[in-house]
Amino acid sequence: MFTTRPELTGDHGMVASTHWLASAVGMSVLERGGNAFDAAAAAGFVLQVVEPHLNGPGGEVPILLWSEAARRVSVICGQGVAPAAATIERMTALGLDIMPGTGLLAATVPGAFGGWLRMLREHGTWSLRDVLEPAISYADKGFPAVAGIVNTIGVVERLLRTDWPTSAQIWLPGGAVPAEGDRLRNPTLARTYERVLEQAESVTADRDGQLAAAVQAWYGGFVADEIARFCAETQWPDTSGESHGGLLTGDDLAGWEATVEEPxxxxxxxxxxxxxxxxxxxxxxxxxxxxxxxxxxxxxxxxxxxxxxxxxxxxxxxxxxxxxxxxxxxxxxxxxxxxxxxxxxxxxxxxxxxxxxxxxxxxxxxxxxxxxxxxxxxxxxxxxxxxxxxxxxxxxxxxxxxxxxxxxGDTCHLDVADRFGNMVSATPSGGWLQSSPVIPALGFCLGTRGQMFRLQEGLPSTLRPGSRPRTxxxxxxxxxxxxxxxxxxxxxxxxxxxxxxxxxxxxxxxxxxxxxxxxxxxxxxxxxxxxxxxxxxxxxxxxxxxxxxxxxxxxxxxxxxxxxxxxxxxxxxxxxxxxxxxxxxxxxxxxxxxxxxxxxxxxxx
CATH class of the missing domain: 1.10.246.130 (Gamma-glutamyltranspeptidase, large (L) subunit, C-terminal domain)
Incomplete structure (x- = not known):
């Protein structure tokens, strides 16, 4: 049977993903002694940068993994939950009978950061700085705009210009839709991740301690503060045709953590x-x-x-x-x-x-x-x-x-296998550049996974405070x-x-x-x-x-x-x-x- 490329075979390591840069970064981690979990996390953070129309830091990630040490499959749930204030009554009072597909109302707790770090803490070997450095470099120095990014920005150009100017500042560089192959940069996002690292490293030199401190910075520190402030103090047009603020609060973020489950x-x-x-x-x-x-x-x-x-x-x-x-x-x-x-x-x-x-x-x-x-x-x-x-x-x-x-919106995917017997399958998504306006202090937008809730009582997928959407x-x-x-x-x-x-x-x-x-x-x-x-x-x-x-x-x-x-x-x-x-x-x-x-x-x- 004709194939467009060969099936790869080897015995050192394998990485496959939806973007060649993420695959290359993941493989570079394996080449330098990292395991599948280090490689998957590094590739996952790169995907947030180079596929911003498909996922972002404000999104989520479910992960399936085999740990050779534990000799079992585990699920890491990096899916955030609905805010405490997200009720059917709140939505119907706004005149809604369906959750908006864009904007702040449909935001759930951004679970991707917690999901990746839960995997790193339990199974990885690399420091958070080593894992994040490739993503920070691409965000700061730039990456090539693929056709999907260009097409997406082209379709939402008017939305960005007229309704979401904080997004236009990043995705309309020089005031114009980028061309395929143009260098895109997001230095604000790079600075966000650098700040997380600085805070984590100031707490302790211990790897696990730094990972815990980074989670605290994200869900109980400056990142959570900026998300909560943006939701409370701003309003933006969404698919309902009206402008709305968000419901996420600092308590919502502080009360959530990624979980480990049986498959x-x-x-x-x-x-x-x-x-x-x-x-x-x-x-x-x-x-x-x-x-x-x-x-x-x-x-x-x-x-x-x-x-x-x-x-x-x-x-x-x-x-x-x-x-x-x-x-x-x-x-x-x-x-x-x-x-x-x-x-x-x-x-x-x-x-x-x-x-x-x-x-x-x-x-x-x-x-x-x-x-x-x-x-x-x-x-x-x-x-x-x-x-x-x-x-x-x-x-x-x-x-x-x-x-x-x-x-x-769409999604990314990545798979990793290392020479030690470990394997990872992950599907990061959400926080697309077209989902909601960029939080200017952070360089990324929130996700809209809450659109999967139903505003109808008595259903398994009914909107409930603290519940995960049926993703x-x-x-x-x-x-x-x-x-x-x-x-x-x-x-x-x-x-x-x-x-x-x-x-x-x-x-x-x-x-x-x-x-x-x-x-x-x-x-x-x-x-x-x-x-x-x-x-x-x-x-x-x-x-x-x-x-x-x-x-x-x-x-x-x-x-x-x-x-x-x-x-x-x-x-x-x-x-x-x-x-x-x-x-x-x-x-x-x-x-x-x-x-x-x-x-x-x-x-x-």
């Missing part, structure tokens, strides 16, 4: 797949696998209409359960054991027929009555005609803003015979656990290597409600890359799918690293990255 797992054909809890959409990957166990995928051509139809129909069922049952388990009783049980999966899989279904059909795990949010539908396409003229949904592809100016961020990890095998993931909002699933199935059933699986034509469903403002559902609709072939597309339409056909290299930005060292005849680490967008790269030796 949710499912066994599939000799592999164990690990995901985050249902505060994220991660278990929907596992539910899809549970449904697909009822079908003989190994007997199918992975580019056939039979295969695509089966995967899409199972996705619809799993994501319907996501809408009905997923939420922060600290606040909601999620029937996860029942949702992942073999009996429930078999019952649900029996609903898959030869034709496309256009209903949102959650199940009844443990006999529970599903509770669905109000669904806004986009009926631009008529599924009976088998064709769709609907716009690409939120969070899909590059660029992530529509030509109509609707602000969307779409979903790194993936898989074990083979109980040993670490694969760390993988992708940006893409609701599509993350569809594109990542296709990679996994291509490896398990298609016999592909990592690069072949990433390069394979991608597809996904947009049948269920989007997690992003304005929360539209597009019943019966799906999206495919045209490389899948006209005969397959025609057959899918005959079966009742409304198919939107996109360009040959448009869907997904997957990356992955794998470890075969424990298996006879191999002994290599492997890596691959996505060619789409000419930005993601893997590095290793």
């Amino acid at each position: 949710v797992t499912l066994d599939y054909h000799g592999y164990t797949v690990c995901k985050t809890g249902p505060w994220g959409q991660g278990p929907v990957f596992l539910q899809q696998l549970g449904l697909l166990r009822s079908f003989d995928l190994a007997a199918m051509d992975l580019r056939s209409a039979d295969y695509v139809h089966t995967v899409i129909e199972c996705a619809k069922l799993a994501f319907a359960d996501r809408e009905a049952f997923y939420g922060d388990p600290n606040f909601v009783d999620v029937p996860l054991k029942a949702l992942l049980s073999e009996a429930y999966s078999r019952t649900r899989a029996a609903l898959v027929s030869e034709t496309a279904n256009t209903e949102l059909r959650p199940g009844r795990p443990d006999g529970r009555q599903p509770v669905l949010p109000s669904v806004r539908t986009d009926l631009t396409a008529d599924p009976s005609q088998g064709v769709s003229d609907a716009p690409m949904p939120d969070g899909v592809g590059e660029p992530t803003l529509g030509s109509d100016g609707r602000v969307r 779409t961020l979903t790194p993936s990890f898989a074990l083979r015979e109980g040993r670490p095998w694969l760390a993988f993931g992708t940006p893409g909002g609701d599509q993350q656990d569809q594109w990542s699933l296709q990679l996994f199935l291509s490896l398990v059933h298609g016999g592909m290597n990592l690069q072949e699986a990433i390069d394979a034509p991608a597809f996904h469903s947009v049948h269920f409600p989007s997690s992003f403002y304005p929360r539209l559902a597009q019943p019966g609709q799906m999206v495919v890359e045209d490389r899948i072939g006209e005969p397959v597309i025609a057959e899918l339409r005959r079966r009742g799918h409304a198919v939107t056909v996109e360009g040959p290299w448009t869907l997904g930005r997957l990356s992955a690293v794998a470890r075969d060292a424990d298996f006879p005849g191999r002994g290599f680490l492997r890596a691959a990255a996505n060619p789409r967008g000419a930005q993601g790269y893997a590095a290793g030796r």
Whole structure:
């Protein structure tokens, strides 16, 4: 099979990410003796700088990791929570029936800094200064503007000029939209991180003490003070059409910390797949696998209409359960054991027929009555005609803003494996330059993850003070015979656990290597409600890359799918690293990255 680049193999270390600079920095850490956790953190902070349209310091990060010392998979939750003042009553008093997609009202506690430092403190070896120096250097001295940044700034140029002047000062250098390849700088952000380091190093010379002091500076010191002041004293236009301040306070930040959790797992054909809890959409990957166990995928051509139809129909069922049952388990009783049980999966899989279904059909795990949010539908396409003229949904592809100016966000991803046996999969996101105005004293903006809350009582995803939003961020990890095998993931909002699933199935059933699986034509469903403002559902609709072939597309339409056909290299930005060292005849680490967008790269030796 033709691939756009080789699958990398080696035995020293591997890094794969959505930006070549982050991959290069991560690999440089491994070359200089750092472990996978040092490398992942250094690469993650670089991504905040060089992919500001996809993530930032005001965002969040969920992390899945294998520690060879502990010999287990852990989840680090770097997802912040809703402010104490964020209630449905507060929002409805402002005339809102849906959380804004931009601005300050949708901000949750920025969890990325705490998430990365929790991982460093428990598993890393490098000092915080060594980890942060590459990001500080790029922010201070500059980095090349990739096409995605330029396109994003171009779409929101008017917004920045007229409504968010603090953002315009950084992202419209010289008063103009930068050109691709221009050097962009953010010296204010560089100074923020330098100040954090200065304060941490003034407290103690001890590495762990410095990490703790840095967390204090961020969540209980000058960073928290500036965030709280900006939210309380300023108001900015958002997608509601009105101007609003923020709800985050110093107490909200001081009361939060990144947590370590057990992964949710499912066994599939000799592999164990690990995901985050249902505060994220991660278990929907596992539910899809549970449904697909009822079908003989190994007997199918992975580019056939039979295969695509089966995967899409199972996705619809799993994501319907996501809408009905997923939420922060600290606040909601999620029937996860029942949702992942073999009996429930078999019952649900029996609903898959030869034709496309256009209903949102959650199940009844443990006999529970599903509770669905109000669904806004986009009926631009008529599924009976088998064709769709609907716009690409939120969070899909590059660029992530529509030509109509609707602000969307996307995500980054990175994977690392080191020679010591450690592996990391992380999906940093949020705090995009297009999400909210820059805090001038800090050089970054807050995130808008709160847009995933529902302003409707009684739902698992209802807005609740102190609750985590049901995020779409979903790194993936898989074990083979109980040993670490694969760390993988992708940006893409609701599509993350569809594109990542296709990679996994291509490896398990298609016999592909990592690069072949990433390069394979991608597809996904947009049948269920989007997690992003304005929360539209597009019943019966799906999206495919045209490389899948006209005969397959025609057959899918005959079966009742409304198919939107996109360009040959448009869907997904997957990356992955794998470890075969424990298996006879191999002994290599492997890596691959996505060619789409000419930005993601893997590095290793």
